Amino acid sequence: xxxxxxxxxxxxxxxxxxxxxxxxxxxxxxxxxxxxxxxxxxxxxxxxxxxxxxxxxxxxxxxxxxxx
Numbered sequence: 318x319x320x321x322x323x324x325x326x327x328x329x330x331x332x333x334x335x336x337x338x339x340x341x342x343x344x345x346x347x348x349x350x351x352x353x354x355x356x357x358x359x360x361x362x363x364x365x366x367x368x369x370x371x372x373x374x375x376x377x378x379x380x381x382x383x384x385x
Contacts, residue, residue, distance in 0.1 A: 321346050 319330040321343035330341065342349050
C-alpha cells in the first residue's frame with residue numbers, strides 16, 4: 318500500500334512502490350511544495366576528502382592567477 322506523507326492512500330501507484338525509499342505526495346496534500354525541474358538540486362554531498370581536494374584546487378587556481 319502506497320501512502321502520501323499526509324496518510325492518504327495513493328490508488329494508482331503499484332503496491333511494490335511502497336517498499337521504495339521515496340516520499341510520496343498526493344495532489345491534494347496540504348504539505349505539498351512543488352518545485353520545477355530547474356529548481357531541483359541534484360548535487361551529491363561531498364566527503365571530507367572531496368572538500369579538501371576542491372579547496373586545494375581552488376588555492377592552486379588562485380595562485381596561478383596571482384603569478385600571471
